[in-house]
Amino acid sequence: MEIGVKYIDNLEQAKYEIKAVGSDPGGWQQMASKAVHRVLKITGASPTQANIIKQEMLARGGEAAVARGVVNHSVKTTDILLMATLKQYKGFINKLKLQPFGLAALAAKLEEALNNLEGIKVKRMNCRGKVLEFGQRTLVMGILNSTPDSFSDGGRYMDVEAALEHAHKIVEEGADIIDLGGVSTRPGFQDITEDEEKRRILPVLEKILRSVTVPISVDTWRAGVAREVLETGAHIINDQWALRGDPALAEVVARYQAPIMLMHNGTSTSYQDMMIEILTFLRRGIDIAEEAGIPRANIIVDPGIGFAKTHEQNLEVLRRLKELTVLGCPILLGTSRKSVIAKTLNLPVDQRLEGTGATVALGIACGADIVRVHDVKEIARIARMSDAIVRRYTNGG
Structure with a gap:
């Protein structure tokens, strides 16, 4: 046996690689979104927004790095580094759309950003x-x-x-x-x-x-x-x-x-x-x-x-x-x-x-x-x- 590494940049590539190992169509359709990992940065979030974002991302198995003072609201704003697969982002965004504090609008922006990162089709x-x-x-x-x-x-x-x-x-x-x-x-x-x-x-x-x-x-x-x-x-x-x-x-x-x-x-x-x-x-x-x-x-x-x-x-x-x-x-x-x-x-x-x-x-x-x-x-x-x-x-x- 040998071990190799695959760098997966988008869903199309993920589907190609999963199909290549012989997975059936149902399998690669389900698994592709788990193979693409994205790191996104949000700037200027309030502690309230950041706490909700972190909780919702952790609940789906992703991660959100925020400033240390977010928990006790000792900072006015924070940047947030989101780390998750496309599958995790999907569940996270769907939940964010239901949240107050301007998070529904943020969800729409995140959705657009993830779509854009799939690359320009012809x-x-x-x-x-x-x-x-x-x-x-x-x-x-x-x-x-x-x-x-x-x-x-x-x-x-x-x-x-x-x-x-x-x-x-x-x-x-x-x-x-x-x-x-x-x-x-x-x-x-x-x-x-x-x-x-x-x-x-x-x-x-x-x-x-x-x-x-x-x-x-x-x-x-x-x-x-x-x-x-x-x-x-x-x-x-x-x-x-x-x-x-x-x-x-x-x-x-x-x-x-x-x-x-x-x-x-x-x-x-x-x-x-x-x-x-x-x-x-x-x-x-x-x-x-x-x-x-x-x-x-x-x-x-x-x-x-x-x-x-x-x-x-x-x-x-x-x-x-x-x-x-x-x-x-x-x-x-x-x-x-x-x-x-x-x-x-x-x-x-x-x-x-x-x-x-x-x-x-x-x-x-x-x-x-x-x-x-x-x-x-x-x-x-x-x-x-x-x-x-x-x-x-x-x-x-």
Whole structure:
């Protein structure tokens, strides 16, 4: 006899492994939810809420770690770490729905989180007539900067014909989306007026829309720019401020029925619990989008590597990227040639391909659905290899 170990991430995998030992259908249906263990964190619970939660979780064989002062109410609030199988969570949530003190609403949030952690099934996103498919393979977003000062390719594609040529090149190399930007976001960048941003983007956009077959995303946080590019025919808006930069942007995107990418950003690198705060920031962006009429199915999230984060914090986000799956939205990862690679490997901007490749491969293993890159040909190959391992996707399926 030999002993092995199985790492079970979701119900589908649990059913597969139980069936593989020869269990009958009734058996694997019953046992699968016992094979998946989840650890969830709740923040800001009152002692009353925490005591009920702990009691109900213990009653089902799970566990709930709380602050020491919860029992005698000597703390005002506490975080709670829940530890249980899916079967235990089901009974716990059903009981929580019957409880007062706001616990019924918490039960609904826990239920949603657990559903999201099962992963994105194959789904299609309508990008104003163009379709993106998530869940089967990783999509590659090729960067096209029509700027004089971007950190990597500033000035190379200011000319419309040069930009068009590059757009065709990266599509041939495997880009599923083109991300067109008119404003540099590198550290110390010089902001420009809305009119200048339009002047840079619109001629390029008009040209590539005529001959490029993949969806075009425009990287802007301004409602006025978004309105004109969507009117011109752009398919997606990529907002680096998750609808905080311009209050009118959400309404514009909703009006044109366009998908939106919401990125975490900020003005400080000081966090109490960084990943929880990133999730809170993105969840609020999702709420703003939905309140404006943008459906959840049209939202993509981005942890914002290189934005409002130190070198070590960027590495931590990459290590913990999988935690973003709790939001239930496709995840965009943008690490291409960024300073996190420069500072780790001590390399100039033109020598960061291998570092980018490492972040892409590990990002895909941690749940990335789209990777935003400069070196499309090489990264598309890395993505396909990673997909063969992680998603069992090879040569079209």
